Amino acid sequence: DGGITQSPKYLFRKEGQNVTLSCEQNLNHDAMYWYRQDPGQGLRLIYYSQIVNDFQKGDIAEGYSVSREKKESFPLTVTSAQKNPTAFYLCASRNSDTAGNTIYFGEGSWLTVV
């Protein structure tokens, strides 16, 4: 089945560690996105990419990094510079050729700092 796969579902990070969240899509979408969701805060955009080997910062990019080496993959690294990383992380994708295309989300990854 076509869709977006995020892994792991649950991840624990120690202070000072970098961790990477995986996002893979087989929908042949060109645009991919990473959002962070905190209770009562809604979704906030971290990074997005519209083509391979190109990406742009969103509203809260500090302490995060991404890469887009393949069309189907958009991993997010949460670095030790992110001081409050405990949150629910959502990856999404869509075809950006027209504005009428729906955005699809993965099932999310929970990151907790221990």
Next chain:
Amino acid sequence: KQEVTQIPAALSVPEGENLVLNCSFTDSAIYNLQWFRQDPGKGLTSLLLIQSSQREQTSGRLNASLDKSSGRSTLYIAASQPGDSATYLCAVLTGANSKLTFGKGITLSVRP
């Protein structure tokens, strides 16, 4: 900067009631507006997408309307059921870089 507001943050209704969820946005230069459903601990599922040139979209018991000039959208749920209990988010697509801006969502509880 686009801002999306959804009020109230939570709503509780008895089963069978028709209800309206509201969404407002500050910049009317949008490409489209989407309504999503999110169950606890899960990703978002798209319910309806309204393009900027459209006034409404319908899917089953759901109807979404868009008034771009006033910066408002409503999601109408007919004959609500306990299975409709979830958080409903609206999002607008703006800008040449296709940025999607979300509201904080409305958590709906439908009581049996």
